[in-house]
Amino acid sequence: xxxxxxxxIVILVLVALAALFGPAFAPYSYSEQFRDAPSALPGGRFxxxxxxxxxxxxxxxxxxxxxxxxxxxxxxxxxxxxALLIAPLGAGxxxxxxxVSVFTTICLALPWIFLFIILRAELPLNTSPGLSVLATFAxxxxxxxxxxxxxxxxxxxxxENSGWLLHARACGIPxxxxxxxxxxxxxxxxxxxxxxxxxxxxxxxxASLGLLGLGVPEPLPSWGNLLGDLRHPDLVRANPWxxxxxxxxxxxxxxxxxxxxxxxxxxx
Amino acid sequence: xxxxxxxxxxxxxxxxCGSGGRKSGEVRNQLRISIAGDPKSFDPLQVIxxxxxxxxxxxxxxxxxxxxxxxxxxxxxxxxxxxSDDGRTISFHLRPGLKFSDNTPLNANDVERTLRRALDPxxxxxxxxxxAGDPAITVSSQLDITIAYAGPKPGxxxxxDTLPIVPATMAKLRASxxxxxxxxxxxxxxxxxxxxxxxxxxxxxxxxxxxxxxxRVAIQGxxxxxxxxxxxxxxDIVAKLEPAAFDRVEKAKPGSAKSLGPSLNSESMWFxxxxxxxxxxxxxxxxxxxxxxxxxxxxxxREDIARVVYGGRAHASAGPVSPANKFWFNASLKxxxxxxxxxxxxxxxxxxxxxxGGLRDAAGHPVEFSLIxxxxxxxxxxxxxxxxxxxAKLGMKxxxxxxxxxxxxxRLTKSFNYEAVLLSLNIEADPIEVxxxxxxxxxxxxxxxxxxxxATPWEARIDELEKIQATSGSRDVRKKAFDEVQKIAVEQEPxxxxxxxxxxxxxxxxxxxxxxxxxxxSVWWNVEWLRFE
Numbered sequence: 001x002x003x004x005x006x007x008x009i010v011i012l013v014l015v016a017l018a019a020l021f022g023p024a025f026a027p028y029s030y031s032e033q034f035r036d037a038p039s040a041l042p043g044g045r046f047x048x049x050x051x052x053x054x055x056x057x058x059x060x061x062x063x064x065x066x067x068x069x070x071x072x073x074x075x076x077x078x079x080x081x082x083a084l085l086i087a088p089l090g091a092g093x094x095x096x097x098x099x100v101s102v103f104t105t106i107c108l109a110l111p112w113i114f115l116f117i118i119l120r121a122e123l124p125l126n127t128s129p130g131l132s133v134l135a136t137f138a139x140x141x142x143x144x145x146x147x148x149x150x151x152x153x154x155x156x157x158x159x160e161n162s163g164w165l166l167h168a169r170a171c172g173i174p175x176x177x178x179x180x181x182x183x184x185x186x187x188x189x190x191x192x193x194x195x196x197x198x199x200x201x202x203x204x205x206x207a208s209l210g211l212l213g214l215g216v217p218e219p220l221p222s223w224g225n226l227l228g229d230l231r232h233p234d235l236v237r238a239n240p241w242x243x244x245x246x247x248x249x250x251x252x253x254x255x256x257x258x259x260x261x262x263x264x265x266x267x268x
Numbered sequence: 269x270x271x272x273x274x275x276x277x278x279x280x281x282x283x284x285c286g287s288g289g290r291k292s293g294e295v296r297n298q299l300r301i302s303i304a305g306d307p308k309s310f311d312p313l314q315v316i317x318x319x320x321x322x323x324x325x326x327x328x329x330x331x332x333x334x335x336x337x338x339x340x341x342x343x344x345x346x347x348x349x350x351x352s353d354d355g356r357t358i359s360f361h362l363r364p365g366l367k368f369s370d371n372t373p374l375n376a377n378d379v380e381r382t383l384r385r386a387l388d389p390x391x392x393x394x395x396x397x398x399x400a401g402d403p404a405i406t407v408s409s410q411l412d413i414t415i416a417y418a419g420p421k422p423g424x425x426x427x428x429d430t431l432p433i434v435p436a437t438m439a440k441l442r443a444s445x446x447x448x449x450x451x452x453x454x455x456x457x458x459x460x461x462x463x464x465x466x467x468x469x470x471x472x473x474x475x476x477x478x479x480x481x482x483x484r485v486a487i488q489g490x491x492x493x494x495x496x497x498x499x500x501x502x503x504d505i506v507a508k509l510e511p512a513a514f515d516r517v518e519k520a521k522p523g524s525a526k527s528l529g530p531s532l533n534s535e536s537m538w539f540x541x542x543x544x545x546x547x548x549x550x551x552x553x554x555x556x557x558x559x560x561x562x563x564x565x566x567x568x569x570r571e572d573i574a575r576v577v578y579g580g581r582a583h584a585s586a587g588p589v590s591p592a593n594k595f596w597f598n599a600s601l602k603x604x605x606x607x608x609x610x611x612x613x614x615x616x617x618x619x620x621x622x623x624x625g626g627l628r629d630a631a632g633h634p635v636e637f638s639l640i641x642x643x644x645x646x647x648x649x650x651x652x653x654x655x656x657x658x659x660a661k662l663g664m665k666x667x668x669x670x671x672x673x674x675x676x677x678x679r680l681t682k683s684f685n686y687e688a689v690l691l692s693l694n695i696e697a698d699p700i701e702v703x704x705x706x707x708x709x710x711x712x713x714x715x716x717x718x719x720x721x722x723a724t725p726w727e728a729r730i731d732e733l734e735k736i737q738a739t740s741g742s743r744d745v746r747k748k749a750f751d752e753v754q755k756i757a758v759e760q761e762p763x764x765x766x767x768x769x770x771x772x773x774x775x776x777x778x779x780x781x782x783x784x785x786x787x788x789x790s791v792w793w794n795v796e797w798l799r800f801e
Contacts, residue, residue: 035576052650054576117672126637127667217669217670231644238516
């Protein structure tokens with residue numbers, strides 16, 4: 001493993017620890033408003049300054065990191081599990097195979113961002129912020145199954161034509177055992193690779209929804225809604241420290257991409 | 269040698285950029301402004317959007333014009349006019365020798381034709397509603413025309429401030445009786461307006477107006493780009509400046525950022541009182557309670573909103589009309605003070621109690637409601653958490669939901685599936701224009717759309733007062749009636765008025781003759797007098 005990948009792992013671990021335990025050490029609540037200090041400069045009282053309505057930026061960033069770092073992998077797991085359940089159907093024989101293939105293609109062609117806007121608009125208005133966050137990431141998890149499913153279906157198709165599978169069948173090994181003992185180890189590395197692709201994609205997707213004002217609702221912070229302020233260049237010029245979540249997002253993305261490009265065996 | 273040439277070329281390019289592409293010492297005679305999108309129509313009688321209205325204003329001659337700085341009605345194409353005492357009839361005497369920009373004479377027949385076109389149902393002109401009432405139009409000479417309504421027509425003289433006198437045929441639409449005529453249009457880029465050589469107005473030294481040769485109206489949907497272009501010297505006016513940009517503009521170009529005081533607009537919130545909304549009956553009961561609405565209003569710190577969200581460039585609202593609207597504002601109304609104790613007292617009188625876990629109504633329901641607003645509006649996105657936090661102090665749980673604008677409108681006007689909304693209300697200068705909001709049967713009766721009959725005695729009283737508005741020819745009688753409407757609106761608070769953001773604009777320091785006003789079009793309403801020095 002190169003030093004770059006080691007550094008990436010160290011940074012990701014540090015960010016994950018900050019996300020999990022940081023809020024306990026946050027100087028203030030993420031929603032506490034210091035109206036005497038809107039857009040305050042970074043300093044002793046507020047480490048990273050305050051936002052436009054006087055909320056401590058450092059505390060909000062810690063909570064936001066928890067939401068994005070914890071829920072994006074959770075959504076990725078949902079997508080992978082769904083894909084693993086659907087892909088074998090698409091790799092089977094008979095009418096099911098083309099039906100699943102067409103369904104997957106349709107799902108890949110859908111403009112999800114618009115569907116998200118519609119779905120978000122249709123959610124009950126009195127959904128609590130916590131539930132709304134879970135719904136947003138759950139929707140992303142459910143909507144994101146198609147890509148990994150296509151990859152898994154191709155991998156299963158390749159396995160079906162392999163010599164070892166024919167040999168296992170010829171030896172009379174039951175299908176369940178073939179799936180668990182022989183096929184799964186092959187699929188596991190593919191699933192891990194897909195997981196590493198989906199996590200940054202979901203973090204960015206939440207950020208995009210946040211930019212549209214449709215992601216995590218107030219007063220809960222997320223990287224998405226913290227980045228929302230970047231839509232207004234005058235705010236950025238006046239309070240450049242609001243770029244911090246962008247810097248953090250870029251660093252995390254680079255780390256994830258660095259690990260994502262690593263050989264499978266090295267990471268495993 | 270080559271290197272030196274390259275350095276010189278770069279320096280030239282930089283110099284050109286720094287001066288907005290103009291050579292040093294060059295006398296400018298083109299005004300550069302911008303609109304948010306392509307005009308939907310160049311027919312002055314078919315204007316339905318702000319962009320078309322800007323082009324309409326700059327290219328149209330009107331009979332009379334409201335001086336935006338003094339609010340006085342001044343003669344334009346009409347040399348004089350006379351209104352009957354009952355407000356039903358108005359007679360105009362036109363200036364002699366008027367011509368459109370294409371040399372066609374302009375006389376009373378053009379005014380008659382314009383008015384008949386505006387009133388023609390086949391034309392479906394937005395002016396039809398304004399001039400509705402089937403007036404009798406009589407042309408008594410080439411210069412004299414009388415318009416007579418069967419009943420009183422409130423604000424009849426001021427209506428002609430907006431009516432552009434158009435030439436006889438559609439083919440001549442490019443011809444104008446205003447200071448400029450439409451000369452070129454590139455979709456998505458610009459509309460070019462050229463000086464009308466036949467414009468009637470002259471200055472005191474006898475020089476024909478307008479002073480400017482042309483106006484380049486850039487189509488620029490991005491407000492931040494508009495400000496950048498202004499700072500680079502590529503635009504001369506930013507008609508609406510955001511508070512966050514004000515200080516930057518002032519720092520970069522001292523004296524160019526102008527604050528005109530409170531604007532006509534008001535940021536406000538209201539509750540859904542319509543029985544057609546899919547709300548639990550007990551929630552609707554809260555929203556229909558004046559004490560509940562009053563408590564919410566008392567508990568919101570308007571001064572904090574003005575200071576924190578707008579950086580001090582907003583003022584707490586006193587009621588439905590901004591103090592900027594000097595004639596119609598009811599000066600006896602004052603902004604409601606921030607008073608959590610009084611708010612709790614009002615709630616207690618309605619049976620609400622503070623318990624562990626928050627405020628509950630008399631039946632024990634926890635007080636929780638959603639507040640929707642449109643995503644992408646920085647001010648409202650920042651205002652909502654302040655309101656949420658203020659109301660949390662009373663024990664109310666407010667769920668802030670940002671929606672895209674179309675979804676929001678759909679909930680407000682079709683499904684009625686909302687509880688409270690935070691939005692800006694467009695306040696017109698004359699209350700006759702907002703009758704639809706106040707009449708219980710009005711299409712824009714925001715809190716209870718299209719009531720069949722007034723739901724409350726105070727709404728019935730507002731209906732009576734609005735009828736006086738609609739039928740009285742006397743401005744003073746109308747003012748008295750509308751003062752009472754404002755008083756009722758503040759007592760009952762069907763709409764909770766929060767702040768009037770300041771009207772901010774930026775004007776290039778070398779542009780002279782401007783008299784910016786909060787009334788639209790705020791900066792170029794006297795475009796014929798603008799000049800560069």
